[in-house]
Every structure is written in structure tokens, then in C-alpha cells.
Amino acid sequence: MPEQYKSLQGFRDILPEDQPYWRYVEKAAAEVAQLYGYRRIETPLLEETSLFRRTSGEGTDIVDKEMYSFDDRADKEGHRLNLSLRPEGTAGVVRAYLEHGMFKLPQPVKLYYLGEAMFRRDKPQAGRYREHHQFGCEALGEEDPAVDAEMIGLLYQVYTTLGLKDIQVYINSIGDGNCRPQYIEILKDYYRPLLDSCCDDCQVRFHKNPLRLLDCKEPQDQAKIANAPKISDHLCEPCREHFAAVQTFLKAYEVPFSVDPLIVRGLDYYTRTVFEFTSTRDKLALNGGGRYDGLAEILGGQHTPGIGFGAGIERIIQELKRQGITPPEELRPRAFVAYFDRTPEGKNAAVQLVAELRLAGIKTEMSYGDRSPKAQMKRANGSGADYAVLLKSEELAEGLVTVKDLQAAGTDIDSKQVQVKRDELIAYLQQ
Structure with missing residues (x-):
């Protein structure tokens, strides 16, 4: 493997x-x-x-x-x-x-x-x-x-x-x-008799970078730091x-x-x-x-x-x-395009519409992989989109599409979906 x-x-x-x-x-x-x-x-x-x-x-x-x-x-x-x-x-x-x-x-x-x-x-x-x-x-x-x-x-x-x-x-x-140079000498004078009990890093810092003795996080050196001379006094x-x-x-x-x-x-x-x-x-x-x-x-x-x-x-x-602070939610899709005609022509119409909406600045998703209409609607409902745009061959022949409001409350199907002219869809979704 x-x-x-x-x-x-x-x-x-x-x-x-x-x-x-x-x-x-x-x-x-x-x-x-x-x-x-x-x-x-x-x-x-x-x-x-x-x-x-x-x-x-x-x-x-x-x-x-x-x-x-x-x-x-x-x-x-x-x-x-x-x-x-x-x-x-x-x-x-x-x-x-x-x-x-x-x-x-x-x-x-x-x-x-x-x-x-x-x-x-x-x-x-x-x-x-x-x-x-x-x-x-x-x-x-x-x-x-x-x-x-x-x-x-x-x-x-x-x-x-x-x-x-x-x-x-x-x-x-x-x-x-x-x-600071005078303070560092005062600090070294303080640490010199304590050096043997300092951590290994502090024994190196004493010679290379004495000020960093005060930055040590080792427990064994905390009492030394607390009692060290303060630079604010110098x-x-x-x-x-x-x-x-x-x-x-x-x-x-x-x-x-x-x-x-x-x-x-x-x-x-x-x-x-x-x-x-x-x-x-x-x-x-x-x-x-x-x-x-x-x-x-x-x-x-x-x-x-x-x-x-x-x-x-x-x-x-x-x-x-x-602190439980969450960022603003990302912009959810405005539309989800579902095509009921699973022929190459139906798929092409869906891709064309998705591209058109995206080029108009409308965030749009669609289902991939030739899924059934039922599976596509399941994906649409889970997408968080405001609307599902349903493409049916008989409606497209008349220059129409069905727009379903996915966020509307209630169970009245007729109140959730309307027919919109295909060439007026962008204006409808931009409202």
C-alpha cells in the first residue's frame, strides 16, 4: 500500500x-x-x-x-x-x-x-x-x-x-x-554567583546576551528573575x-x-x-x-x-x-441551477446558464456528474442557495425557467416557485 x-x-x-x-x-x-x-x-x-x-x-x-x-x-x-x-x-x-x-x-x-x-x-x-x-x-x-x-x-x-x-x-x-551597558554589568554582577544553578541556556546567555536572562521561562530561574535588579531603576x-x-x-x-x-x-x-x-x-x-x-x-x-x-x-x-467570536458568514450562493433534461443538450443549457450568471457577478452552483433531478434538488437544498433555477426542456423552448425560493417558509409549493423569462433571470436574481 x-x-x-x-x-x-x-x-x-x-x-x-x-x-x-x-x-x-x-x-x-x-x-x-x-x-x-x-x-x-x-x-x-x-x-x-x-x-x-x-x-x-x-x-x-x-x-x-x-x-x-x-x-x-x-x-x-x-x-x-x-x-x-x-x-x-x-x-x-x-x-x-x-x-x-x-x-x-x-x-x-x-x-x-x-x-x-x-x-x-x-x-x-x-x-x-x-x-x-x-x-x-x-x-x-x-x-x-x-x-x-x-x-x-x-x-x-x-x-x-x-x-x-x-x-x-x-x-x-x-x-x-x-x-543599558551599565545596567548589563549590574545584571551580570547579580547573576555571577547564581550562574551554577541556572539552566544551560542561561549560562550561555550570561556571556552572549545577558539581557535575555530576564526572558528565561525555566521554573528553576524564576525566583532569580523576580529578585534581579530592574532596568527601570537604571x-x-x-x-x-x-x-x-x-x-x-x-x-x-x-x-x-x-x-x-x-x-x-x-x-x-x-x-x-x-x-x-x-x-x-x-x-x-x-x-x-x-x-x-x-x-x-x-x-x-x-x-x-x-x-x-x-x-x-x-x-x-x-x-x-x-472568546467565541465568529467571523461574518461567507456569501452564500444566490442560485443553484438544476437541469431536469439529462441529455447532452440539457447539460449544455445548464452549463451555459451557470457561466452566464457567474459572469454577471451572481454566485451560482450546480450539480455535477449527471445526477437525477431528485438528487440535484437534494444538493440544491443543502447548498444554502437562495434560489434553485430549474431547467426543463419544455419551458426552455418557451423561453422560461422556474425559480424556486429555497429559503421561503411554509409548505405551499406555488408560493415558493415562479416562472421567469429566461432573458430576465439575471435581473430577477439581482433584486
């Missing part, structure tokens, strides 16, 4: 019954992003691996464990590029911003991407897959804290537009190049003022936020404002983001302030289902 193939672990099919959720989320995200002045961008699925190594940083889980990378075939000169499926969206967007000279445009340049696949080879979890899809926004070229508040307010409005409730926003400032004055302004501006957007000094984000390029959205009903983390004022410089550009987020669409849909 032939081998039965299944989707790979961490990958899945998005079946037709789930598509209304995807369209619902994508519609709300696009409308709110455009309301805030963001324009859509799409970047390639593949980038040079070095793009992510330089931006995400050595010692991060993305670089060390989670990327799907491979060597491309050598070119004529024998050069061989190492490529990766994109694990996140920000690096590619900043690369495009620099490559296409968007820094010459009026700043900030506000961009969004929607439904793009990201790939991370980590352990699949609830609502998190090795191939997942994101809605993300990036605002480049402006360090004004009003942009930070706008970004967070935009995402919160997407969630409220979808009907989600009990969404809590947690924010923090992780400082900048002036104050911010320089400009960072303190920036963070205070963000909190003031957020109130204008009516965002329910709390300050959480343990939010640090997992990537090296974040500075100052970082944030996470969580469902308070089930403590499900929905998304995260933050400011990255030095990322463009890492990629060879000029100093370019930036801020952005990535929200997993799978996570959002999971939360919609948890």
Missing part, C-alpha cells in the same frame, strides 16, 4: 472552514493599518542568513536554534551564499527601506505586512507553528515617543475591531546605548523622559497598559520602548514589539530610529475562537 503523506511537524494546512477567520483578521488589520497611514510592503521569503545573524544577534534563540538555513548553489565565480527562510519580518523591511532609498522620503516611513509566512525551527506549541503568519507594522525614521504610542494604539485598535476583550498591554523601557534621563511621554500619549488611545520591568524582548536590536499584548482570560501571549533605533546602522545605513511589532495571525485566530 502506498505511503500516506502527512504535513510536517509544526506545519499545517489552512482548510476552507478556517479561511473566514483569516479573511476576518486580514480585513481588520489592513483597514486599521491604512487608517493610521501605513502602507503595505512585501519582502522575499528568502534572505541572506547574515541579515538575520547581524540583526538578531549571536546568542539569540533565532540565530542559534531556530532558522531554516542552507547553502545555495555556487555561482560562476564559485561563490556560495548561505540563505535562510525569514524567521521574522523586521530585518527584511529595514533592508528594503535602505536598499530602495526610502530614507529619502518624508519620515517616518510607515509600512505594514500581512499574512506573510515566517519560519522558526523551534518546538511547536499551542498557537505557534514552525511556519506561522504575521501581521506586522514598522515605522522608520522618527524617534518621537508619539510614534511608539501610535504603534501600540494601532494594534490595540485591531484587536478591539475584531471584538476581542480582556486584552492587556505590558510596556517597558530597556534603555539605549548610554544606559535608565538615563533621556530614556526616562521618552518612556514617560509614551505612557502619557498611550492614554489618548485608551490603551489599558501596565509597566512590566521584566519585558526585554528576545532580539538584540531592541532599544527603549518594548511591549507585549496578552489575553488576561488565559494568559496567552498574543504578540510583542518594540523600538530598534540602531538596526539600520547594523545593516550599513545611517542612524535611523524605528519601531515595530509582529503579531501571529494563528495566535489571534486561536484567541478569537477561545
Whole structure:
């Protein structure tokens, strides 16, 4: 017996019954992003691996464990590029911003991407897959804290537009190049005598990415994290003022936020404002983001302030289902064409009519496979269509068709069906 193939672990099919959720989320995200002045961008699925190594940083889980990378075939000169499926969206967007000279445009340049696949080879979890899809926004070229508040307010409005409730926003400032290095030394001094009892990952993070010690999820390290020195106590004055302004501006957007000094984000390029959205009903983390004022410089550009987020669409849909929110029903068929003359001429008349109705913008279905009139009517009743259009050879010869109202109540057959002139059918169905 032939081998039965299944989707790979961490990958899945998005079946037709789930598509209304995807369209619902994508519609709300696009409308709110455009309301805030963001324009859509799409970047390639593949980038040079070095793009992510330089931006995400050595010692991060993305670089060390989670990327799907491979060597491309050598070119004529024998050069061989190492490529990766994109694990996140920000690096590619900043690369495009620099490559296409968007820094010459009026700043900030506000961009969004929607439904793009990201790939991370980590352990699949609830609502998190090795191939997942994101809605993300990036605002480049402006360090004004009003942009930070706008970004967070935009995402919160997407969630409220979808009907989600009990969404809590947690924010923090992780400082900048002036104050964070001193804080990291204070943090390392705190962790140094505790290092032997830390998990293996934290022992690596201590040397490669100390700030991520506060992002550890291992139970054995939670007490250490709770007692660790807080970066909020070590911010320089400009960072303190920036963070205070963000909190003031957020109130204008009516965002329910709390300050959480343990939010640090997992990537090296974040500075100052970082944030996470969580469902308070089930403590499900929905998304995260933050400011990255030095990322463009890492990629060879000029100093370019930036801020952005990535929200997993799978996570959002999971939360919609948890809260019992269903998307609007898809448009049901307006007509179902059934042909009672099962000759080639009768079948041809049915196909011609179905094509004509569809070309007129009327959603139409028909039965296939030369089924009996009784079987066709059974399919018509189960299709959800508003009307069944019945084709009978004797009526067609007189330029008529019978239209049966499939949604009408009662059992009076005559009240449910009428004869309509064949050349007036489109107008009748468009009423």
C-alpha cells in the first residue's frame, strides 16, 4: 500500500472552514493599518542568513536554534551564499527601506505586512507553528515617543475591531546605548554567583546576551528573575523622559497598559520602548514589539530610529475562537441551477446558464456528474442557495425557467416557485 503523506511537524494546512477567520483578521488589520497611514510592503521569503545573524544577534534563540538555513548553489565565480527562510519580518523591511532609498522620503516611513509566512525551527506549541503568519507594522525614521504610542494604539485598535476583550498591554523601557551597558554589568554582577544553578541556556546567555536572562521561562530561574535588579531603576534621563511621554500619549488611545520591568524582548536590536499584548482570560501571549533605533546602522545605513511589532495571525485566530467570536458568514450562493433534461443538450443549457450568471457577478452552483433531478434538488437544498433555477426542456423552448425560493417558509409549493423569462433571470436574481 502506498505511503500516506502527512504535513510536517509544526506545519499545517489552512482548510476552507478556517479561511473566514483569516479573511476576518486580514480585513481588520489592513483597514486599521491604512487608517493610521501605513502602507503595505512585501519582502522575499528568502534572505541572506547574515541579515538575520547581524540583526538578531549571536546568542539569540533565532540565530542559534531556530532558522531554516542552507547553502545555495555556487555561482560562476564559485561563490556560495548561505540563505535562510525569514524567521521574522523586521530585518527584511529595514533592508528594503535602505536598499530602495526610502530614507529619502518624508519620515517616518510607515509600512505594514500581512499574512506573510515566517519560519522558526523551534518546538511547536499551542498557537505557534514552525511556519506561522504575521501581521506586522514598522515605522522608520522618527524617534518621537508619539510614534511608539501610535504603534501600540494601532494594534490595540485591531484587536478591539475584531471584538476581542480582556486584552492587556505590558510596556517597558530597556534603555539605549548610554544606559543599558551599565545596567548589563549590574545584571551580570547579580547573576555571577547564581550562574551554577541556572539552566544551560542561561549560562550561555550570561556571556552572549545577558539581557535575555530576564526572558528565561525555566521554573528553576524564576525566583532569580523576580529578585534581579530592574532596568527601570537604571535608565538615563533621556530614556526616562521618552518612556514617560509614551505612557502619557498611550492614554489618548485608551490603551489599558501596565509597566512590566521584566519585558526585554528576545532580539538584540531592541532599544527603549518594548511591549507585549496578552489575553488576561488565559494568559496567552498574543504578540510583542518594540523600538530598534540602531538596526539600520547594523545593516550599513545611517542612524535611523524605528519601531515595530509582529503579531501571529494563528495566535489571534486561536484567541478569537477561545472568546467565541465568529467571523461574518461567507456569501452564500444566490442560485443553484438544476437541469431536469439529462441529455447532452440539457447539460449544455445548464452549463451555459451557470457561466452566464457567474459572469454577471451572481454566485451560482450546480450539480455535477449527471445526477437525477431528485438528487440535484437534494444538493440544491443543502447548498444554502437562495434560489434553485430549474431547467426543463419544455419551458426552455418557451423561453422560461422556474425559480424556486429555497429559503421561503411554509409548505405551499406555488408560493415558493415562479416562472421567469429566461432573458430576465439575471435581473430577477439581482433584486
